[in-house]
């Protein structure tokens with residue numbers, strides 16, 4: 001009888017059930033489901049998550065995400081710290097974990113000046129490599145690492161962070177040793193295409209929302225394309241804050257990169273809630289500083305050591321909702337959004353740009369409880 005009344009009531013009111021009781025809205029409890037028709041949802045993971053030592057976090061990863069990036073284990077300093085010394089086990093385990101759970105696997109990263117050993121740039125006599133020797137080092141490294149996982153890794157961050165805010169190449173160890181940036185980038189993508197033929201190949205960088213850097217990346221992509229060299233995507237590292245970058249610049253960069261005919265991804269997303277010690281600080285790991293010796297300044301820069309106040313928690317949730325509204329509205333151009341970690345306790349932001357602070361940049365807290373920001377992200381597609 002009750003059902004009959006309900007059907008009748010529905011009929012009379014045009015069947016406008018309240019929004020919160022919509023069955024599909026109620027059913028969506030995971031990030032990957034909420035965004036399944038939009039883009040992949042990824043996270044960076046470490047060996048304790050892969051092995052299951054950290055089982056609780058592994059469970060979150062498997063439930064919520066469909067894409068993984070290794071935080072460190074594929075970087076040159078870990079995988080090949082000295083000539084003829086290789087440490088493949090953690091990377092092998094990472095790839096096997098991704099395959100076992102049918103996750104989209106990102107390789108990170110082949111060419112980066114940070115976490116790259118000094119011996120990569122010197123020859124057998126201990127002298128700086130000639131350009132030819134450096135090309136050969138690059139080739140061997142890409143053959144060794146990308147070749148080892150060919151057909152298993154779905155996408156590689158081939159080159160990381162070689163362009164400056166003004167659009168010129170940064171004078172990194174790799175750029176200097178190869179003579180210039182265009183030469184480095186074109187050899188790197190050529191070798192990656194050769195040794196990882198069925199893998200997507202990406203350029204990845206921070207501050208990609210800045211107009212000068214945006215223009216430099218567009219120029220670099222077009223230069224590669226004009227030479228017939230394959231580049232499949234650009235990763236916009238999202239090491240961002242509560243108030244920066246602005247919507248317009250994020251959108252303009254997504255549009256500019258997509259306009260080159262490549263995939264666009266938000267990689268390494270986290271939202272810093274702490275004060276910056278210096279406005280000039282970017283996401284460049286080389287810029288990390290120690291804590292101030294001045295007690296007042298130290299406290300000022302690390303204000304939430306015990307807990308995150310509710311109003312800041314709310315700001316964080318709102319910021320995440322705003323960011324995901326941008327991403328969702330550009331879902332035809334975005335292939336993936338990857339967070340740089342699962343919970344606040346594992347974030348590099350506790351040590352950058354100031355070492356040893358308590359930051360709250362991710363969607364799960366230190367007790368592995370989902371934060372209001374999680375709910376905010378989850379609910380964007382249904383709105």
Ligand code: GLA
Nearest residue numbers: 071160206237268283285348
């Ligand atoms: C850069 C790198 C990442 C990671 C972060 C900080 O963005 O691409 O691999 O090292 O810095 O942890």
